[in-house]
Ligand SMILES: Cc1ncc(C[n+]2csc(CCOP(=O)(O)OP(=O)(O)O)c2C)c(N)n1
């Protein structure tokens with residue numbers, strides 16, 4: 001198990017490098033929220049989810065919804081690492097004609113099942129998938145990654161109510177609680193705390209973790225799968241921009257990409273010499 | 275009024291959202307009933323300028339657009355003059371039914387100033403590019419819909435919206451756009467402006483397409499085609515008088531907008547002329563499809579939203595006239 005965790009940590013480091021390089025190339029996109037979510041996305045794709053990159057539409061796959069769609073770079077580098085499409089495609093992020101749109105687009109990108117980017121809509125779609133899979137008697141699970149600012153959308157709480165009402169225990173929401181949104185601290189812009197108490201009050205199973213501790217992420221995902229009768233919310237304390245001190249805990253790096261001056265230092269932080 | 279020639283053209287570039295931020299902060303000092311709401315985009319929409327000056331009258335509602343619209347309706351109900359802002363896709367889209375029920379139906383005095391309209395949003399892609407907001411706002415009774423051409427007109431439109439009693443939707447853009455109007459240009463709700471005179475056809479345009487039409491008209495002149503440019507800053511209520519006059523006097527209309535050809539300016543002009551004076555017509559805009567990621571200037575070209583397209587359409591429609 002220790003080895004498995006170390007492997008995942010190394011994968012996540014490489015994915016961070018890919019995020020930084022991809023965003024440096026595109027010069028457009030969301031740095032902070034991609035780096036805060038990547039450990040969870042990495043654990044999902046390389047530890048937890050059943051999926052088959054050679055056959056993206058494989059019927060037996062678990063489903064993933066990046067509800068905070070602006071963290072698309074985190075999803076794209078992961079899908080590329082899995083082999084859903086060539087890593088070179090990443091260099092075309094956000095370019096005219098590229099399948100890698102600014103926000104996830106199921107029409108063009110292999111491995112992407114729904115379109116997201118307008119915040120607040122992903123949990124509803126994830127619960128719809130969970131209900132549909134259950135109707136078909138399938139064991140597959142559905143995972144959704146949400147932002148903490150995103151929780152301000154009322155639709156999130158409509159979905160939370162519905163998922164608990166229908167006992168969608170095949171649904172797991174991971175909350176990337178980095179404490180920041182565009183205009184500043186979530187607590188100052190529009191306080192959503194306590195996230196855990198809210199999900200508990202809505203009837204969810206809640207697990208609190210450090211969202212950058214791979215051991216805790218893996219354990220929480222396993223616990224979520226074992227929990228029956230209610231959906232699980234993994235409330236993950238994270239750091240926006242995690243891994244590169246230049247970007248850490250800075251609201252200003254929400255939608256700003258690494259520039260030429262920052263790139264070498266960013267890669268150095270990520271233990272990368274090239 | 276507003277007639278310019280090539281030599282007079284002012285080449286200053288300013289984003290309409292920047293003009294909005296300035297105008298709103300100015301108005302805030304003149305009228306303490308003005309309150310401003312935003313949904314976690316105050317830096318981008320430029321309501322942040324007002325927020326800094328008048329923190330007590332600014333409400334950041336978080337990422338919760340529907341609630342923001344309802345809250346604005348409540349503020350209007352107790353006598354405030356609320357301006358609310360976010361990107362066009364979230365203002366008109368997420369808030370549509372709240373706008374319809376809580377704002378337009380009671381004719382509440384709420385001003386919706388939506389920034390980042392159209393495809394010039396750029397790299398964020400189709401999920402963020404609102405190509406249908408003008409259509410869905412225009413379909414709502416009691417709603418006034420304004421799409422300024424430049425910074426100067428934006429300032430006038432914001433002042434006019436504040437002075438007008440009732441719901442107004444103003445659509446602004448993300449990028450710097452060339453000036454069309456001189457400083458001090460007077461904006462009047464419901465009034466179009468003939469920016470370039472002409473007799474062979476009329477470009478009826480709105481938003482950033484007006485500047486493109488002025489360029490197109492200049493180039494067409496060299497080949498002997500006299501194109502009128504009628505700028506429609508207020509899509510609703512439409513300036514029927516100037517549209518009808520253009521149809522009668524030039525006999526050919528090319529509309530252009532950074533929006534779907536379904537239900538926007540082109541739709542409004544076509545609906546009106548079909549019933550009053552059927553005229554040769556062509557709508558330039560986005561043809562019933564979603565936007566896509568890319569640089570704004572690339573996208574304008576990709577969707578044919580430029581002077582080149584207008585020139586081609588003008589030649590084609592003038593040849594059909596004969
Ligand atoms: C409905 C909607 N409103 C506004 C936006 C613009 N927007 C993009 S990201 C963002 C902030 C998101 O904050 P959070 O959910 O905390 O994400 P993170 O901190 O993980 O990046 C906003 C307001 C949007 N994409 N969708």
Ligand SMILES: [Mg+2]
Nearest residue numbers: 148149178180
């Ligand atoms: Mg956040």
